[in-house]
Amino acid sequence: MIAMGGVIGSGLFLSSGYTVSQAGPLGAVLSYLVGAFVVWLVMACLGELAVAYPVSGAFHIYASRSISPATGFTTAWLYWLTWAVALGSEFTACGLLMRRWFPDVSVWIWCLVFAAVVFGVNAFSARFFGETEYWFSLVKVVAVVALIVLGGAALAGFHPLAPSGSHHPFLLENFSTPHGLFPNGFSGVLVTVLAAFYAFSGSELIGVAAGETEDPSRAVPKALRVTVARLLVFFVGAIMVIAATIPYDKVGLDESPFVTVFSAVGIPYAADAMNFVIITALLSAGNSGLYSCARMLFSLAEEKQAPQALRRLSKRGIPLIALSVSMLGGLASLVSSVAAPETVYLVLVSIAGFAVVGVWMSIAAAQFFHRRAFVREGGDVRILAYRTPFYPVVPILAFALCAVSLVGIALDPAQATALYFGVPFVVACYLYHWLRHGRRSSRAAV
Template identity: 75%
Template sequence: MAPVAGEKELPNALPHTTATQVPLRRLQRSMDARHLIMIALGGVIGSGLFLSSGYTISQAGPLGAIIAYLIGALVVYLVMACLGELAIAYPVSGAFHIYAARSIGPATGFTTAWLYWLCWVVALGSEFTASGILMQRWFPAVPVWLWCLIFAAVLFLLNAISARVFGEAEFWFSLIKVVAIVGLIVLGGAAIFGITPLSAEHPPAILFSNFETPDGLFPGGFSGVIVTALAVFYAFSGSELIGVAAGETKDPAKNIPKALRSTVLRLVVLFVGAIAVVAAILPYEQASVTSSPFVDVFEYVGVPFAADIMNFVIITALLSAGNSGLFSCARMLFSLAEEGHAPQRLAYLTKRGVPIVALTVSILIGLVSLLTSIIAPGTVYLVLVSIAGFAVVAVWMSIVASQFFHRRAFVRDGGDIKTLAYRTPLYPALPIVAFALLFISIVAIAFDPNQVAALYFGVPFVGACYLYFWWRHGRKRQADDASAAPVGAGASE
C-alpha cells in the first residue's frame, strides 16, 4: 500500500497478515472518474429523496427543508474535502478503516470497518424488499420474496464479473435517476412560473406562495429544521463510496479529486433543486400524505403515465443503491481480511480481481437481514437498523478525524504539504469544524424520539468492537512484542 509521490507512509499500526492468494491477484484499477461520480450518486440518491422528501417538508416546512438540505450539503463537502486527501494517500479498496487504523489506531479502524459493513448489509435487505413491493404494481401475482431473490442474483452477477462491469452498470442505473431529477427540476421549475406546455389545464404561476404556511415560514420552529438536518445527514450517506472504490480507480491522484468535486456539486444541485421545486409546487398540508412527491409534481406539469414512470425510477434507484452497497460490503470484508482482522479466505480474488468470497458472504448476510425484517422486526432487525443509522455519522467522524491526525503526522515527520496531490483546504479548521458538527448531530439524536434508538444500540456496538479488538489482537500483540524483544547485543528485528 504505497503512498503517492511526495507522501510519507505512516507506520502500520498492526502487522499485516495477507492471504496467500493476494500477491498473485490484485484488485484491478479499471474505473474512471465518471464511474466514481455515479457510484457516489448511486449510493446517495434513493428512496429518501423520491419517497420521503414530502415528509421532510412537513417536518421543517418548505423553507426549513431547503435550509436543512443546504446544511447537509455543507457537511458533505467538509467530509469529502477530508476524504480526498486520505483517498489519494491510501488509494486502496475499502479504505475507511485503513485511514483510521494508520492515523488514529488499529482498534478504531477495526470498529469503523464493521460499522460501515453492517450499515450496507442492512440496507441491502431493505432495498430488495422495497423493490419487490413496487414490482407488484405491474406483477401482483408474483410474491415479493421471489423478486428479492431475482434482484439479489442480478446485483451479485454485476459485481462478480468485474469492477468495470459493476461501474458501468452503476453508471447507467444512476443516470436514470439523475435524468428523472433533472426532469423534475426543469419542468417543475417552469411550472412555478406558469409554464406548463405538457399540461391540459395550464395552472397559473404560483411562484413561492407555498413557502408561507399558516404557522409561518418555520411551522415546527427552528428545532424542526435541526431535527430534519439530522435526517438529511443520513440521506446524503453514500457519497463516501468514492473512498471505497479508490483501490480500483485509474490514476487516483487525478480522478479522485475530480470525482469528489463533481459529486458534491451534483448533490447540491440535484437535492436542493428537487426539494425547492417540490416545496414550491406541493401545498404544505399535502406534502406528508403523498406516496411520492415526484409523482404529484410530474402529474401537475402534465407528464403522461407519471406514476408508472416514477415506479420504474424508484425501483432503479433502490437497485442502484443496493448495487453500490454490495460493492462496498465486499471491499470492506476484503480489506479487513488483508489487514488480518477477518478470515483470510475473504481476501481471495478471482482472475478478474473480484473478492468473490467476500461478495458471496455479503449477499448472503444481506438476505439474512431481509429475513429478520420479517421474522423479528421489533427486535433483531430494529437493532440492526439502529446501528446502521448510527454508523453513517460515526464513519464520517472517523474520516475527518483521520485526516486531521494524518496531516499532523505527515508534517511532524518532515513531509512537505506542497508535494501532496490533493490538500484538504483550511486545515486544521475544516476537519475540526466538520467533526464538531457531526458530534453535535450525534448528541442531538438523543432528543429525537424517532432516532434515539440509534444511540441505544450504536454506542454499545462501538464499545463491543473495541473490547473484542483488544481481546483478540491487543493481548496477542503484547505477547508478540514481549517475545520479539532483543535478548542481547546484536539482536535484530
C-alpha cells in the same frame, strides 16, 4: 459515476418525503443544505487521505494509521454496516414502490427478487458491474434533472399538461404559508438532518475506489470536486421543487415525492414511468452498496482483521464469500413481511445514517491527526498532491456537525433505534479488538 450512483438512492427518491413532512418546506431545504455543506467538509478531508493512502476499501486504513488500529477496525465494520443496512432500505423502498402496480403482493417478495438481481450483477464480473452502474447512474441523473426542469417550470406558471383546476401555486407559495417555515419547530429540522446525511451517504465511495484508480493524485481530487458540485445542484434543486410543489402534510413514505410531482405536473404516464425509473435508481444504489460492502470485508481480511475466507476470489476476481456475507444485511429488508414496511424502512435508514455519520467522523479525525503527524515529522504541506483547505477548521467543523446530528435523532422516537443499535455496535467493535489484540493496539497511533 460510482459515487453518484451510490448517493442518489432512496435517501432522495423516497425518504425526502419524510424530511419535508417533518421539517416543513424551508426546514427540508435547510436540512439538505447542511448535509451538502458537511459532505463538502468530509470530502475535503477525504481527498488528502485518499491520495496519501490509495488503497482499495481504505477507510479503516486511514483511521488505523492516523488514529489507532482499534478505531480503524471499528470504522471498517461501521462502513460495512452502513451499506449492509442501506441495502435493506433500498430493497424495502423498491418493494414499497412496486405496490403502485401490484398492491396485493407482499413487499418482502419484491425484496427477495431485487436482492437476487443485485447479487447477480455483482457476482458476474467487476467490468459488468461498472458498465451496469454507469448506465444506472445516468438514468438517475436524467430523472433528477427532469424533476427540477419540469417541476420548476410548473411552479413558474408553465403547466399546460396539468388537468384543469390543478395548477400549482406560483413559485414558492408553500414557503410563505403560516406553517411553511418550521411547522414542527426547529427540532423538526434537527431530527431530519440525519436523514439528509443518509441521503448523501455514498459520496465517500470515491475513497473506496481510490486504490483501483490509475492516477489517484489527479483523478480523486477531480472526482471529489465534480461530485460535491453535482450533489449540491441535484439534491437541493430537487428538494426545493418537491417542497414547493407538495404541501408538507401531504407527503410521506407511502409514495415517492418524485411520482407525486410528475403526477401533479400532468405529463401522460409520467407517474408510472417515474416509478420504474426510481426503482431502477434504487437498485443502482444497492448495486454500489453491495460492491462497497464486499470490498470492505475483503480489505479487512487482507489486514488480518476478518476471517481469511473473505479473501477468496472467484475466477473472475470477485470476492464471492465477502459478497454473500454482505448480502445478509440486505435480507434484513425481509422483516417487512411481518412488520409495517414504512416503519422498517425508517429504522433501516436511521441505522445506516448513524453508521455513515460515524465513518465521516473517523475521516475528519484521521485527516486532522494525519496532517498533524506529517508536519511534526518535518513534512512540507506544499508538496502534497491534494491538501485539505483551511486546516484545522475543516476537519474540526466536520467532526462537530456530525456529532450534533446524532443528538438530533434522540429527539425522534422513530429514529432513536439507531442509537440503541449503533452505540452498542461501536462499543462491541472496540471491545472485540481489545480482547483479540490487546490494549496496546487500541491506543492512539498519533
